[in-house]
Amino acid sequence: MEPAVVDVSDLSRAFEHKKALDGVSFRATAGQVYGLVGANGAGKTTLLKHLLGLLRATEGLVRVFGLDPVRDPVGVLSRVGYLSEERELPEWMSIDELLRYTQAYHPTWDESYARELLETFGLDPAKKIKELSKGMRAQAGLIAAVAYRPELLILDEPSSGLDAVVRRDILDAVVRAVADDGRTVIFSSHLLDEVERMSDHVTLMHQGRVELSGVLDDVRGAYQRSRVRFVEHFDQPPVLDTALAVEGGGRTWSVVHSGSLEQFRHSVTARGGEVVESRDATLEEIFLARAGRSRQQAEAA
Amino acid sequence: MRSAKPIIAMLWENWRLTRVEAGQRLALGLVLGAGALILSDSGAIIAFVILMLVHSYIWFSIAKLNGGRLADGYKPGFPFYFHFARPVPTAVLVGVAMAYDVISCVALYVLSAALLGFIFGQPFPIFSVVLFLVSYHLAYAWAQWSTRSRVVQWVAAFAFSVPMFFMLKNRVGTPLQVEFSFVENMVMVLISVASIALTVVGVARQRRGDSMAVVVPQKDWSGGYPDWLVALFQFRCPTSSSTRAQVWFELRSSGLPVLVAGFGVALTLFLLCVISTSFGNFRFVSIPIAIIAVLMVLFVLGGNAFGIRRKQGRTYASAFESTLPCGTAKLAGLKVLVRTACVLAALIALGASLWASISLVGDWGQFVMNNNQDAIPLLQKVRQKFADDFGGLTEYAHVALTIVAFIAVASVVSWQAAREALRARYPRLLLVVQWLPTVWGLASITLALAHRNGVVPMFLVRGFFTATFWMSWAAMAIAAIYLLWSGLEQRVVTLVYAGGALAVSVAFGAAWLAGMPATSIVGILWPVWLILMLGLLAPWSLGRARHT
Numbered sequence: 120m121e122p123a124v125v126d127v128s129d130l131s132r133a134f135e136h137k138k139a140l141d142g143v144s145f146r147a148t149a150g151q152v153y154g155l156v157g158a159n160g161a162g163k164t165t166l167l168k169h170l171l172g173l174l175r176a177t178e179g180l181v182r183v184f185g186l187d188p189v190r191d192p193v194g195v196l197s198r199v200g201y202l203s204e205e206r207e208l209p210e211w212m213s214i215d216e217l218l219r220y221t222q223a224y225h226p227t228w229d230e231s232y233a234r235e236l237l238e239t240f241g242l243d244p245a246k247k248i249k250e251l252s253k254g255m256r257a258q259a260g261l262i263a264a265v266a267y268r269p270e271l272l273i274l275d276e277p278s279s280g281l282d283a284v285v286r287r288d289i290l291d292a293v294v295r296a297v298a299d300d301g302r303t304v305i306f307s308s309h310l311l312d313e314v315e316r317m318s319d320h321v322t323l324m325h326q327g328r329v330e331l332s333g334v335l336d337d338v339r340g341a342y343q344r345s346r347v348r349f350v351e352h353f354d355q356p357p358v359l360d361t362a363l364a365v366e367g368g369g370r371t372w373s374v375v376h377s378g379s380l381e382q383f384r385h386s387v388t389a390r391g392g393e394v395v396e397s398r399d400a401t402l403e404e405i406f407l408a409r410a411g412r413s414r415q416q417a418e419a420a
Numbered sequence: 421m422r423s424a425k426p427i428i429a430m431l432w433e434n435w436r437l438t439r440v441e442a443g444q445r446l447a448l449g450l451v452l453g454a455g456a457l458i459l460s461d462s463g464a465i466i467a468f469v470i471l472m473l474v475h476s477y478i479w480f481s482i483a484k485l486n487g488g489r490l491a492d493g494y495k496p497g498f499p500f501y502f503h504f505a506r507p508v509p510t511a512v513l514v515g516v517a518m519a520y521d522v523i524s525c526v527a528l529y530v531l532s533a534a535l536l537g538f539i540f541g542q543p544f545p546i547f548s549v550v551l552f553l554v555s556y557h558l559a560y561a562w563a564q565w566s567t568r569s570r571v572v573q574w575v576a577a578f579a580f581s582v583p584m585f586f587m588l589k590n591r592v593g594t595p596l597q598v599e600f601s602f603v604e605n606m607v608m609v610l611i612s613v614a615s616i617a618l619t620v621v622g623v624a625r626q627r628r629g630d631s632m633a634v635v636v637p638q639k640d641w642s643g644g645y646p647d648w649l650v651a652l653f654q655f656r657c658p659t660s661s662s663t664r665a666q667v668w669f670e671l672r673s674s675g676l677p678v679l680v681a682g683f684g685v686a687l688t689l690f691l692l693c694v695i696s697t698s699f700g701n702f703r704f705v706s707i708p709i710a711i712i713a714v715l716m717v718l719f720v721l722g723g724n725a726f727g728i729r730r731k732q733g734r735t736y737a738s739a740f741e742s743t744l745p746c747g748t749a750k751l752a753g754l755k756v757l758v759r760t761a762c763v764l765a766a767l768i769a770l771g772a773s774l775w776a777s778i779s780l781v782g783d784w785g786q787f788v789m790n791n792n793q794d795a796i797p798l799l800q801k802v803r804q805k806f807a808d809d810f811g812g813l814t815e816y817a818h819v820a821l822t823i824v825a826f827i828a829v830a831s832v833v834s835w836q837a838a839r840e841a842l843r844a845r846y847p848r849l850l851l852v853v854q855w856l857p858t859v860w861g862l863a864s865i866t867l868a869l870a871h872r873n874g875v876v877p878m879f880l881v882r883g884f885f886t887a888t889f890w891m892s893w894a895a896m897a898i899a900a901i902y903l904l905w906s907g908l909e910q911r912v913v914t915l916v917y918a919g920g921a922l923a924v925s926v927a928f929g930a931a932w933l934a935g936m937p938a939t940s941i942v943g944i945l946w947p948v949w950l951i952l953m954l955g956l957l958a959p960w961s962l963g964r965a966r967h968t
Contacts, residue, residue, distance in 0.1 A: 171743055172966075209673065209740060211647065220657045
């Protein structure tokens with residue numbers, strides 16, 4: 120097994136009486152892009168904060184580069200780049216001051232790379248942070264996070280505030296460049312198309328739990344969306360093996376299901392129907408199906 | 421009935437926001453007032469002034485909604501700005517908040533005065549000062565709420581606070597009574613009505629978005645120091661080492677603004693004394709301002725060295741600094757050291773200003789205080805004694821005193837920084853700890869009263885004070901040992917840092933012994949141990965706020 124850059128096992132965390140993380144396990148290896156997806160409050164940011172040592176694990180284990188980020192913040196944070204809207208940059212600083220200040224903490228600072236990114240983003244180094252728009256702040260924060268070429272880049276909702284052009288052309292490029300360089304990127308997002316575009320691995324979080332985790336292509340290949348037609352008229356969604364979500368009405372239904380198509384086809388035939396068409400499910404369809412399923416399970420419990 | 425629910429909701433919000441401070445102020449007024457009545461011959465007037473100050477001039481509860489204390493990161497303007505989206509007329513929004521503010525503080529004053537009067541048999545003016553309290557609070561609310569300009573806020577608050585203080589001072593008679601003339605009462609009624617009307621107009625402007633700061637949102641990072649103050653010193657961040665860069669950060673973000681503010685206060689004080697030569701009325705504010713200035717530099721400018729932030733009721737450590745690859749002990753040490761150096765420099769400037777100012781009081785002619793004595797010879801005597809005592813010291817003693825002063829200021833800065841960090845993590849526990857001195861004060865006063873009435877013998881009173889002294893000693897010793905163990909175990913305290921904290925404590929003890937006499941070994945060990953505990957508490961508390 121490849122050595123893990125990030126190793127989280129059975130991590131639980133509660134705020135007051137609300138469980139934000141519930142037995143989460145997560146592993147990341149070098150040179151890969153990991154996308155964390157989930158609705159608001161799913162626990163993505165809480166997990167990332169544990170990786171940075173901003174939150175202390177009450178149950179479970181968190182290791183980054185084999186180190187505990189709370190007990191050894193210098194060892195971990197000197198090798199990690201972090202960008203988040205919550206990481207409010209000092210408003211009184213100019214961009215140049217922010218970069219110099221960050222540079223002082225990181226001997227691996229690549230000045231030419233920083234200048235190149237400044238030019239790419241079209242940022243004026245003399246401008247103060249407080250004078251920047253939300254998107255420009257995110258760009259300045261991104262430069263400060265990547266210019267010392269960290270071994271692990273953690274991006275918490277990096278697209279927040281960025282327009283579509285910046286998101287696609289710049290963020291994607293930076294993230295891919297980091298990963299191609301043999302380094303690791305973990306980013307959270309609720310934009311599923313973004314995760315699908317940028318990630319090698321995807322982890323779906325829901326209500327503090329990891330619902331689904333794996334290589335993106337494997338995850339997508341494991342779920343299909345099929346349109347099925349029955350002879351009989353159904354008022355309620357028909358019960359089908361491996362079905363996660365069923366939509367439609369009457370005789371025609373659209374089903375997101377896991378497992379093999381043959382097994383599903385057999386189940387449909389047994390109910391007097393046929394599979395009209397089938398394709399790989401999108402990440403969004405998988406996400407909605409899985410999230411809905413866990414909600415039903417929670418309600419049933 | 422349609423508008424009753426929002427009003428009840430607003431009153432509830434007010435209550436939630438102010439209840440702790442209301443309790444603290446009630447206890448503070450009772451403890452300090454009772455202390456004055458027990459200890460001083462003119463205790464009644466001192467107690468009355470204390471009650472008036474506690475329940476009017478230093479009442480900031482609702483300001484918490486705007487982000488904290490007056491000089492530290494607050495957002496100017498109407499504190500209930502989040503009510504603007506509610507379907508309630510502006511007059512109601514403002515009226516409810518003003519009414520709550522006025523009624524709560526008057527009720528607390530009346531309760532305190534009645535209690536002290538009942539316990540000590542000393543009647544306090546109640547009905548005659550109610551209108552004063554009402555008009556002062558309404559005018560204060562007008563100055564603070566109707567504008568988003570800090571400058572206007574400060575100037576306006578000063579402009580009516582000082583004349584009202586003099587009006588009150590001139591109407592206090594002996595034995596204690598306060599009698600305002602009909603004209604003065606009418607003026608206070610007019611001030612009240614005008615304040616309400618002007619506040620409604622000002623808040624309505626903010627609600628419509630006409631006010632300045634609505635267009636330019638105030639986003640504080642630097643602990644609330646105005647942008648122009650932070651931008652006053654421009655020098656490049658060194659990249660050669662993280663330590664130098666962090667010192668640069670501390671100096672730019674808060675250290676130098678503190679220094680400039682301290683120098684500004686010192687200069688203002690000196691100018692006030694110069695003006696007082698020609699305008700006698702200013703003399704009465706010069707001395708209170710001098711006392712307040714020292715406290716302000718130490719406790720306001722020296723506060724929150726860790727840059728703990730407050731936003732919409734949430735207290736938290738900055739994620740930007742928390743994610744720096746810097747050890748907690750180093751970060752805490754640098755922050756405390758830089759802030760201490762700047763506060764000490766500001767205090768030295770203030771001391772120099774006081775020194776120069778007192779040399780001017782000879783030109784004042786006479787300065788008659790309440791007890792009908794000329795205060796000028798007393799001030800000059802104090803200055804001369806200070807000159808004789810300090811001038812007569814050896815060079816070693818001067819160095820020793822400097823070390824003692826630096827470490828003492830560092831300890832005050834450390835405690836305040838740690839307190840803010842602990843507030844982010846353990847707000848309820850901190851509240852309990854902060855109440856302990858007040859509870860101790862109440863217990864002491866009760867015992868003293870009981871002893872005076874012959875209920876409790878002297879040995880019990882002595883026993884109480886001895887017991888609390890040793891209990892505080894034991895608590896400090898246990899706390900220091902726990903902080904050392906816990907800090908080392910969690911790696912927020914390094915061995916080097918712990919050694920440094922121990923060395924500083926020992927240096928304090930040695931410097932104290934070199935410069936000043938010690939009453940006993942326990943007398944010197946107590947502050948030495950306290951400094952050690954505060955030294956260990958600083959990184960521990962920052963660690964708790966950094967890794968929640």
